[in-house]
Amino acid sequence: MLHGRMQPDDKDAVMRRFTAGDVDVLVATTVIEVGVNVPNATAMVIMDADRFGVSQLHQLRGRVGRGSAPGLCLLVTEMPEASAARQRLGAVAGTLDGFELSRIDLEQRREGDVLGQAQSGTRSSLRVLAVIDDEEIIAEAREEAARIVAADPDLTGLPALRTALDALLDEEREQYLEKG
Template sequence: ALGVSPPTGAGADDPHTPPAGDAGDRRPPLAVVEIAEQLARGPLAGLSVEVLHGRMDPADKDDVMRRFAAGEVKVLVATTVIEVGVNVPNSTVMVIMDADRFGVSQLHQLRGRVGRGSAPGLCLLVSEMHEASPARARLAAVAATLDGFELSRIDLEQRREGDVLGQAQSGVRSSLRMLAVIEDEEVIAEAREEATRVVAEDPALERLPGLRTALEALLDTEREQYLEKG
């Protein structure tokens, strides 16, 4: 079984003392050592429980993973260090504590660590957030599908598209409405096809001087470098 402790910012791999939580009365995230000790003393007494976090010595991390893969360690309590690159076919159960603190894509990556063998996997998302909260709605969406593409769409809706061209910083008033990737998907696809056709027929935009001037003004050196970075 795998237990995952929530991310905690700059100290995400601190195994002992979690930093302060979110604003308000919300408690801070649990630390992996704290969870492991509670499990070993309580409901999982008698089973071998180990911890795994990014501050461990590489040799110690490798030793823990080797023993977990071999079945010597029955329960592994870890930070998100196990998010990718972990392939233990006999690991079938995962519990993600404070799952509402994780993003959609990260939850999908984490639950992919179990059920990789012949036996089915079970991933439990634990949250103290109110059932009507946006965070719980996000978790329900993750629980409802294993489709990575659909989850990417949900993730994008949660993050929004951002100010890709720096409109908010430019200070330029415009009558143009910025398109939203999700709501205006068809319009964006049609515009891309049209733009590709125009450039293929007239790469220098000699027949469209107005468009060429607009693009030259938009893509100054600084902004062009920003876009190329993705």
């Protein structure tokens, strides 16, 4: 049994032993969410699963069943059946489709500031549209915007649009858009 703080070399040794099958049970924090590939890991129990978001639960669940044996992930909670947390856990338990789960996550957390750093919540730079409800319109608008910018990158032919963009975009938002 390991107690206290572990040094990096100790952690590596434990992971090597777990990967090799010398250790049957690994108790870990969510640090295992990404970057851990142990094909012989087949079961995971997530205690207080209601404390995690949809995408994090999906990432954690993806750590088991990576080898030839199927995986099992148990989401443990004491939240009431009718709670939003239980609905979230039910959604994760109900599908392995990451795209469907991202849609559920977006519906629950909202889009946040799509041109900035606020990733969820009531603050949004969208005034008339909602990402989930209007995805077709948004896709069409994106295609049209790409066509316009390809034909006139500085928007010299559309001075009103250039003025509106200059008023909307501060340096941070402009850099965000330039990243693609």
